Amino acid sequence: MKRGDTVVVATKNAGKVKEFAHAFGKLGLNVVSMFDYPDLPEVVEDGLTFAENARKKAREVAEALGMPVLADDSGLEVEALGGDPGVYSARYAGPGATDTLNNAKLLMELEHLAKDSFTTDGKQNQLEDGTKLLSPARFVCTLALFDPASGKFMESIGFVDGQIASKPRGSGGFGYDPLFWLPTHGKAMAELTMEEKQAISHRGAALALLLGKLENHSE
Numbered sequence: 001m002k003r004g005d006t007v008v009v010a011t012k013n014a015g016k017v018k019e020f021a022h023a024f025g026k027l028g029l030n031v032v033s034m035f036d037y038p039d040l041p042e043v044v045e046d047g048l049t050f051a052e053n054a055r056k057k058a059r060e061v062a063e064a065l066g067m068p069v070l071a072d073d074s075g076l077e078v079e080a081l082g083g084d085p086g087v088y089s090a091r092y093a094g095p096g097a098t099d100t101l102n103n104a105k106l107l108m109e110l111e112h113l114a115k116d117s118f119t120t121d122g123k124q125n126q127l128e129d130g131t132k133l134l135s136p137a138r139f140v141c142t143l144a145l146f147d148p149a150s151g152k153f154m155e156s157i158g159f160v161d162g163q164i165a166s167k168p169r170g171s172g173g174f175g176y177d178p179l180f181w182l183p184t185h186g187k188a189m190a191e192l193t194m195e196e197k198q199a200i201s202h203r204g205a206a207l208a209l210l211l212g213k214l215e216n217h218s219e
């Protein structure tokens, strides 16, 4: 990849598109997404892992377009929920789920748990304004780049650890960002600027790894 090239990202998530456009833009690369190819058939995300889904999205779109394609499969793993919603993060609230409905479902599940079995030691798990920290959690991002000419994948993974807060904060980012509290920053992910999010996020980490691999590869 050289300055001026276009990267095709197999995503229909506007939040991801913005983040990739920002990151690749810094390298002088343009980003197009599935919003630019509205006629391509939907990829069914029936994999059991993030990596399987990322590979499936990348390969199907790359084969349809006859060029290399990057895909991102990501989600939220919540400790108190045994790793849920995981690969089902986008559909947590059911078919037709939105970010708002998924966030509501997440809080409902965690508050339910807190009532049943959780013994929270009050102060330690509370922010100054009374917001409760309901469970440790992490965001996971897997990236897969598929080149139909070689039939090969290049892959990477990134993580970021945090806590699920009982109340949303901030208006940046997308998805579960308003509920994802970063103790290291004293802010929710949705309170970070694009630059700050990219520096610490699961997607930023996975992308940095992938770019490193690409660089080694082309030497």
Ligand SMILES: O=c1nc[nH]c2c1ncn2[C@H]1C[C@H](O)[C@@H](COP(=O)(O)OP(=O)(O)OP(=O)(O)O)O1
Residues within 6 Å of the ligand: 010, 011, 012, 013, 016, 045, 072, 073, 074, 075, 076, 089, 090, 091, 102, 139, 173, 174, 175, 176, 177, 201, 203
């Ligand atoms: O940085 C993030 N900040 C907040 N939430 C996030 C993030 N990264 C992933 N998430 C959540 C959103 C969605 O509920 C699920 C991804 O699902 P995932 O299938 O990978 O993406 P998607 O269906 O929205 O778009 P697409 O498959 O077309 O790329 O995890």
Ligand SMILES: [Mg+2]
Residues within 6 Å of the ligand: 045, 090
């Ligand atoms: Mg999806």
